[in-house]
Amino acid sequence: MGDNDGLLETLRELRRHLDRELFPLAIGDVAADRRALRELTGQLDDYLIPRLSAIDAPLLAVVGGSTGAGKSTLVNSLVAEDVSEPGVLRPTTMAPTLVTSPVDREWFTAQHVLPGLPRVTGSGRGEPGTLRVVTAAAVPPGLALLDAPDIDSIVAANRELAAQLLAAADLWLFTTTAARYADEVPWSFLRSARERSTALAVVLSRVPPEAMGVVRKDLDRLLEANGLGGTHLFEVPELVLPDENARLPRQAVQPIADWLVTIAADSRSRAEVVRQTLSGALESLSTRVPALASAVDRQHTGAEELRSMADAAYAVGLASFDEGMRDGSLLRGEVLARWQDFIGTGDLMRSLESRVGRFRDRVVAFVTGRPAPESELRTALESGVEALIRASADSAAERLLESWSSHPSGRALLEREGVAVAGRLGRASADLPARAEEAVRGWQSYVLDLVREEGADKRTTARVTSFGLNGAGLLLMIAVFASTGGLTGIEVGIAGGTSVLSQKVLEAVFGDQAVRDLTVKARSDLRARVVILLGQDADRFTDLLDAVQPPEGTAPALRATSDAVREHLREFPVADRRAVLPAGSVPMAVEESRRPPDDLPRATDGVPRATGAGEAGQA
Known part of the structure; x- marks a missing residue:
């Protein structure tokens, strides 16, 4: 080659x-x-x-076929020793038996072929999942026979093992019976042999004397119709044997034995x-x-479809956060209460709304002239933003879990992980609150840096200094949650005028355009941090895909x-x-095997029939 x-x-x-x-x-x-x-x-x-x-x-010839086809009895008869255990119980072959010449024993006990099956030697049956290796003097060097489980075994593992062994064979010696040769299961394997051009011979066993030649002719027809014309076909007559473990008379299997010896003895074959x-x-x-x-x-x-579901679910979560930044909901409740403590009374806010220009300097003086509880406002604002992030992540996780659960691939992946994992995936990750807290604090530091940088010129520096860096930063944070980047007119009604006051005080310090720019930058930075947080939360889902998806x-x-x-x-x-x-004299041998020799007992009505080449005792 x-x-x-x-x-x-x-x-x-x-x-x-x-x-x-x-x-x-x-x-x-x-x-x-x-x-x-x-x-x-x-x-x-x-x-x-x-x-x-x-x-x-050495060649490996696997003896395979359906239940009751007589694989074990055939192997025993071919090697003239009881190396495999036939019987009436199913399944018979619990562990496959490989029979080799003593010359080739080392090759097959070493795990060259079928390396996944541990070897068992000696006289024991072998446990399921093992390969029992025995020697027989009658097996010619260069060839081994392997007795495989039934291809239609009631045990699924046996069926799979039978298919595995047949795929590992150099040569199939496929056994069927006169009663079952037209069954679909054997033909599915035979068609597989055709598709892969596997070297193949068929043994037709348990052939009644009156059907000799007739059944063979019909099987020949089926072989031809299935693209297997010319396949070597051996007939073994239905015989009466003395007991269920008896081997077939030598004459019954001699044509098969001669054929195998011919192959083993000829290097070209x-x-x-x-x-x-x-x-x-x-x-x-x-x-x-x-x-x-x-x-x-x-x-x-x-997998990409499932990832798209994750992207969509968390995009909705991000949109929910965006809406929470715009709708003024954060400026109510605790934040509003702390804001009023920080900036003053409602009367002051109303006066500022009606006379912004005149009161600009008075506002600055007012703020700088009294101590402000800015730490309480900052904490309340921080808590509100963190709660909004958690709510957005929870809703995204719940939505994605529902999407995956309704999709066959996602459902199977979740089931693979178990109920406990799936349950945790339905809400934000356990460490998200800590990460959200860190992100919000990082954003607040960023806002203070913006205010510091914007107030770098001499005129603005004086105003920021008199107002206080932290105070100005808090005003900018408030503006982020009720402004689209600057007012086009007097806003009314959002959290009792909180955003209006924040906006106007900032304009008194920095100017209109600067406030617009600062607000956009602060909002964009916070949003970018939330995008990262939600992406990390979505990673819990996509990590499941990464763990199993082919590279x-x-x-x-x-x-x-x-x-x-x-x-x-x-x-x-x-x-x-x-x-x-090799052909040689095989056709003649096959022809002779169509009728039982005179010295072989024939099956008669009322007498239990052995299987010919089948498990003894099967009627």
């Missing part, structure tokens, strides 16, 4: 891209996407990478089997990998490795499936 180092490295790169959760979100048929990912990673680990790493390693199955598996990557890449694209699209560039990388595999495949042309497996 030539130098395969480049191809091997490409497959390893592909495997690295798949070594993460690519489909965390419930988007489309995500179950099928996840299953395809498991199957591909399994075949890379179990077959493609190990086989390319050792092209000349082994190479052609490897070439066919390996090429087919590699060719399948050209469709399987891009399909996974498209599924990854769907995940990114779905950017995963889909293009998958497509690039698929293209690279296709380029390497020019050195690995897919073999003609009909010409790969």
Whole structure:
């Protein structure tokens, strides 16, 4: 097959891209996407990478099929030893058994193939999730048989393991029965073998004497109709065996044994089997990998949709804060009470509203001539702004939780995190009050710096100094919450005239245009700080996505490795499936196997029938 180092490295790169959760979100048929990912990673680990790493390693023939097809009995009969345990209970094969020649034992006990299955050696059955490795002298060097679980087992883990083992095989020895050869489950696997050009032979067992040839002819027809014409087909008659654990007479399985020995003994035949199955598996990557890449694209699209929901929810939260800055609600209640303590009585405010120009200097003198409880006003204003931030964050979090909960992907992601986490996500984060307090204090310092900078010229400095830096700063903070950047006329009614007084006093100190500019800067700075706070609160949601979303560039990388595999495949042309497996005298052997030899007991009415190559005792 030539130098395969480049191809091997490409497959390893592909495997690295798949070594993460690519489909965390419930988007489309995500179950099928996840299953395809498991199957591909399994075949890379179990077959493609190990086989390319050792092209000349022994062949692995997996004996697979439906319940009652007689896989274990067939394996025992082929190797002339009781290495696998047949029986009437289901499932029979709890842990797969791999039977190898003593010569090849070291290769299979080391975890070259099926590295995810711990090895068990000796006479025990092996626990589920392990691979039992035994040796038999009758197995020729260069070939091993693996007894797989039922492809239609009632245990889901067994079905998945059976599919995994078949994907790891160089050769399938697929078993079915005369009663069930037309069932859909076996054909789904056989079509998979066709699509991946897997080297394949079919064993038709439990064939009644009167149906010899008839059932085979119909199965041949079905194979041809499903694109598997020319597949090697062996018939094993329905036989009476002395007990449920008995092996089949040698004559019944001799054609199959001879065929396997022929493959194992001929290096060219082994190479052609490897070439066919390996090429087919590699060719399948050209469709399987891009399909996974498209599924990854769907995940990114779905994640962006959830992120857009987060942006929208917190944008509404920010709009709620903006409205709270404009509607004057902050200038009521405690802030208003502290303001009146700070600036004076209602009579003074009314007089200022009617005679702003005349009273400008009197206002400044009034303010500078009496002590102002500015700390109480500052604290009240700070508390009001913090409460507005918390309310905006709470409403945004609640809105986003509802949006995600109503979306399949978001709901699945929240369920993945658990009820407790989802409950906490429905309100602002626990540390937001502390962060809001820090942000508001930082904003107040910024406002004082604005006032200090604006009062730098000599004329304004005197006014600011006589009025007090903190006092002027507080007036500017008040103006932020009831002004759109400067009055076009006398504002009336907002918190009892508070904003009007604040605006006019500031104009007395700085001038009209300067007050407009200061107000815009102060409001913009506070809003920018709140944007950061709300963004940090939204991060709790988007962090969930970041933790599971495939890295950017995963889909293009998958497509690039698929293209690279296709380029390497020019050195690995897919073999003609009909010409790969050795023929020799096999057709004659098959023909002879259509009728039971004279010395084999035949099944008769009223006598329990063994399965032929099936689990003994199955009628």
